[in-house]
Amino acid sequence: MSDKELISIQKVMVHHHLDEQFIESVESFQLLEFVVKDSNKYVYTEQLPVLEKIIRLHYDLEVNMQGIDVINNMLDRMDAMHTTIQQLENKLKRYE
Template sequence: MRDRVLVSVNEIMIHHQLDDTFINQVENYQLVSFVIKNSQKFIIADEMPRMEKIIRLHYDLDINMEGIEVIKNMLDRMEALQDEVRKLQNRLNIYE
């Protein structure tokens, strides 16, 4: 199994000037998966774009966590539909 690259939540908080409350809300709404290692909290590096998007939505656009959760769910559904369309197009290309 390949090792996952982890990013320290403390580093994210310092870099983006976040407080513990924001991180706890993100965790409570399960918007990003956190990993506990050596009693420190980390985010998998692959989830950093999602975390940064959440930070921008909340602080730049003043969207609350409930709104961010709805946006996340809609984007996840849209991505799944796009994947399904891609698969169907590939299957259709076989017959052309």
């Protein structure tokens, strides 16, 4: 991926008023993939919505990192099930 698709974690921290410990927790629970370049951390811009969801869950709903990990895993499974249901419905429509 190119540099244009990266955003500095420092910018995200300033924008969302985050502390370094929060970012370290997100990284330690492997909730997001960070890129280290020139001793600075970056996140892919396509992952910003995921980071913002993590921020909302943690600060607005007071969910801890373990809970956020569980929620993310459940949402991923639900998305996979939804995709499977859509595929099965499409197959079923062919036979109607």
